Amino acid sequence: MKTSPLAPASFPALPPVVGVRLAAHACNIRYKDRPDVLLAEFAAGTQAAGVFTCSRVVAAPVEWCVQVLKKSTMRALVVNAGNANAFTGKEGMDSVKRIAKATSATLGCAQEQVCIASTGVIGEPLQDAKITSNLPAMKAGLRADAWSDAARAIMTTDTFMKVATKTARIGKTQVTINGIAKGSGMIAPDMATLLAFVFTDAAIPASVLRTLLREGNERSFNATTVDGDTSTNDSLIAFATGAAKHAAVKSAKDAHLKAFRAAFDAVLMDLALQVVRDGEGAQKLVAIDVRGAKSDKAARTIAFTIANSPLVKTAIAGEDANWGRIVAAAGRSGEYLRQEKIKVLIGGTLVARDGARVKSYDEAPVAAHMKGQEIDIRVDLGVGSGKATVYTCDLTHGYIDINGSYRS
Amino acid sequence: MKTSPLAPASFPALPPVVGVRLAAHACNIRYKDRPDVLLAEFAAGTQAAGVFTCSRVVAAPVEWCVQVLKKSTMRALVVNAGNANAFTGKEGMDSVKRIAKATSATLGCAQEQVCIASTGVIGEPLQDAKITSNLPAMKAGLRADAWSDAARAIMTTDTFMKVATKTARIGKTQVTINGIAKGSGMIAPDMATLLAFVFTDAAIPASVLRTLLREGNERSFNATTVDGDTSTNDSLIAFATGAAKHAAVKSAKDAHLKAFRAAFDAVLMDLALQVVRDGEGAQKLVAIDVRGAKSDKAARTIAFTIANSPLVKTAIAGEDANWGRIVAAAGRSGEYLRQEKIKVLIGGTLVARDGARVKSYDEAPVAAHMKGQEIDIRVDLGVGSGKATVYTCDLTHGYIDINGSYRS
Numbered sequence: 063m064k065t066s067p068l069a070p071a072s073f074p075a076l077p078p079v080v081g082v083r084l085a086a087h088a089c090n091i092r093y094k095d096r097p098d099v100l101l102a103e104f105a106a107g108t109q110a111a112g113v114f115t116c117s118r119v120v121a122a123p124v125e126w127c128v129q130v131l132k133k134s135t136m137r138a139l140v141v142n143a144g145n146a147n148a149f150t151g152k153e154g155m156d157s158v159k160r161i162a163k164a165t166s167a168t169l170g171c172a173q174e175q176v177c178i179a180s181t182g183v184i185g186e187p188l189q190d191a192k193i194t195s196n197l198p199a200m201k202a203g204l205r206a207d208a209w210s211d212a213a214r215a216i217m218t219t220d221t222f223m224k225v226a227t228k229t230a231r232i233g234k235t236q237v238t239i240n241g242i243a244k245g246s247g248m249i250a251p252d253m254a255t256l257l258a259f260v261f262t263d264a265a266i267p268a269s270v271l272r273t274l275l276r277e278g279n280e281r282s283f284n285a286t287t288v289d290g291d292t293s294t295n296d297s298l299i300a301f302a303t304g305a306a307k308h309a310a311v312k313s314a315k316d317a318h319l320k321a322f323r324a325a326f327d328a329v330l331m332d333l334a335l336q337v338v339r340d341g342e343g344a345q346k347l348v349a350i351d352v353r354g355a356k357s358d359k360a361a362r363t364i365a366f367t368i369a370n371s372p373l374v375k376t377a378i379a380g381e382d383a384n385w386g387r388i389v390a391a392a393g394r395s396g397e398y399l400r401q402e403k404i405k406v407l408i409g410g411t412l413v414a415r416d417g418a419r420v421k422s423y424d425e426a427p428v429a430a431h432m433k434g435q436e437i438d439i440r441v442d443l444g445v446g447s448g449k450a451t452v453y454t455c456d457l458t459h460g461y462i463d464i465n466g467s468y469r470s
Numbered sequence: 471m472k473t474s475p476l477a478p479a480s481f482p483a484l485p486p487v488v489g490v491r492l493a494a495h496a497c498n499i500r501y502k503d504r505p506d507v508l509l510a511e512f513a514a515g516t517q518a519a520g521v522f523t524c525s526r527v528v529a530a531p532v533e534w535c536v537q538v539l540k541k542s543t544m545r546a547l548v549v550n551a552g553n554a555n556a557f558t559g560k561e562g563m564d565s566v567k568r569i570a571k572a573t574s575a576t577l578g579c580a581q582e583q584v585c586i587a588s589t590g591v592i593g594e595p596l597q598d599a600k601i602t603s604n605l606p607a608m609k610a611g612l613r614a615d616a617w618s619d620a621a622r623a624i625m626t627t628d629t630f631m632k633v634a635t636k637t638a639r640i641g642k643t644q645v646t647i648n649g650i651a652k653g654s655g656m657i658a659p660d661m662a663t664l665l666a667f668v669f670t671d672a673a674i675p676a677s678v679l680r681t682l683l684r685e686g687n688e689r690s691f692n693a694t695t696v697d698g699d700t701s702t703n704d705s706l707i708a709f710a711t712g713a714a715k716h717a718a719v720k721s722a723k724d725a726h727l728k729a730f731r732a733a734f735d736a737v738l739m740d741l742a743l744q745v746v747r748d749g750e751g752a753q754k755l756v757a758i759d760v761r762g763a764k765s766d767k768a769a770r771t772i773a774f775t776i777a778n779s780p781l782v783k784t785a786i787a788g789e790d791a792n793w794g795r796i797v798a799a800a801g802r803s804g805e806y807l808r809q810e811k812i813k814v815l816i817g818g819t820l821v822a823r824d825g826a827r828v829k830s831y832d833e834a835p836v837a838a839h840m841k842g843q844e845i846d847i848r849v850d851l852g853v854g855s856g857k858a859t860v861y862t863c864d865l866t867h868g869y870i871d872i873n874g875s876y877r878s
Contacts, residue, residue: 115802116802117798118801118802118805118806118807118808118809119797119800119801119807119809120801146794148794148798149794149798149809149822149825149826150825150826150827151824151825151826152825153826154826184792184797185793185797185822185826185827186794186827187827293798293802294797294798294801372865376869376870376873376874377873377874379870380873380874384592385593386554386557386591386592386593386594387592389527389557389592389593389702390525390527390556390592392526392527393525393528393700393702394523394525394526394701395526397526399526400526401526401557402559404527414557414593416559417558417559417560418558418559418561418562418593419558419593419594457780457870459867459870461784462784462865465781465785466785466787466790466866
């Protein structure tokens, strides 16, 4: 698979996070000759929180994580690529339990201290023995600097690894926030076949971490879509080892948490945009900025209707400034608007207003913008002050190639 | 453009409908050297009713038709392909009025007796003089047997003309129902860049015709989707000349209207399926039958979520029996379900039940079914008695080819 043209030019080297060690291993779940399972080990007392898919068809590992994150600190994370362990019934949950049991035995922790995530094909039994039999080798290979290996092990149809890192101060103490993610198809809000994991040495109680995660997720992953297809396995989990010594954190609103929150949000946003940049077949990153709607919620619905419109996405793939499809998508969103008030800007150039194309429209600057890798679409509805920005990619032959033959 | 592999093997010759004459003309709206404008003339007293797009961005001819259909019998229909006259502001409505005025002068009727419909590119001014200057020639060419010419003149990216015909008896009197349609992209419920026109010599009052049309549309056009993109121009209009002599019709529930209703519905369904068969790039016709939902509405939402899922549609294009994507789409529909109760059948073969793939699953018959041109997917949710069937097509490279370069 060729690397996405939208891939970052370079990747940061992720620094260690005190209290986190990682190992990746080729377990042949589905892929040959590449690491496809990640084991992360956390220091005792590691706080954790997660947000998960809103689908009613939920993979077994997601059901497991939702339960264990309610009651315990975490000591381990096991992630496999190639098989989603979704729609696998009782057998699927038995697989999860065997992985938790083997990991607890290997690392010497409780079973409910093991988070588990899976990504890949839906509906096929997970051969968990391929994972559990390799846990001792993985334990022996745990390292503090294996971030790239970890990010690569969780990839499916991703064409590049997704990593992000930030530092921030809580009081005078510097803390680190590292993130890894995998994405590609089935990316849509609430959430995506998205696995994303964030690791920090800050001491953040699980309840506070949950708030940070929920709010940060709304602005980042939940503001992106590749194909509108939410998956059964979406998991975003944050782990805080507490190795850094700083004043206690009581609430997400604590003043001394401000810089940390900004850095935490930046890591989520960085990962989310990398996921869109690696949307299956993506050739262009598209920002859709809707303003002047009746409410933020209405703006969001309109922005997502445009972002998920196959006609808009194929026009962008064809570098065609077909703004008519943009207003058509807005019109069918179900949200209130008045066509004679709509303004459309592409790449900052006013294209349409007052219900029609602008007089003496010069398509040249817009056509030039469409040839770029980053496309900016703004729609101002002029009927309120609601706004939302969402990110998507174009719909290309590459998407069909990848998804018309995924299982074969 | 190659004819869709799903095109009907042959087309019926449409018989005359007493009171209807047709002419098609090459007006060079957008296409060169092919008829792209249709003029239909109706006998005095022709009753008419329409259903139109639910988009809030509505083309000028749709606004016109909604108004005139409220108050008058109809004498003419003018349809152009190549330009939608949508999002064209005041100028667009001025074009519509000039067409109505010129048609009324040419045929000797009132302006509000002229229905107008347009299909094609959004946002570009319609050069209405190209239509109005040709009206006298079109009047001279009006014929009772020009049904194929009429059906071809309204095509845009359609690869075959869409015609349907039925006869029925009202009492002892035989009446004829002819229909023509155009579709292709932007096909989704409420409704589609769909133009469909139905013509009958029955004497049906406009109020009754409206009921027949609304109910028939729900079961036919509104149960189909190509790409989920509803257009600005969707128009389904029925004309009843009243030339046939039969007992008066008072209500849509009249017992002597039963056979007519069935035939009328059959014409709508025939046209709707032809539109799906000619979905842009379509290689397969897909029926999605959802049962056992909490309500018919829930079943419909689930069926459309599956039908519009790019992952499901690309899997079908790849002849991949990826039933996991089907349950994933059902799961994210927002409707109530319990995954452990879902049954999935493909081509009549039970693939999954009780939240997992069936034991000893033999993919061979399912794989064979996927290679056919007509794909049957059934999802039984087992939580109620709601049901719905919707029709769609696969998502192929052809769709990208057509829509990535439509305007250029």
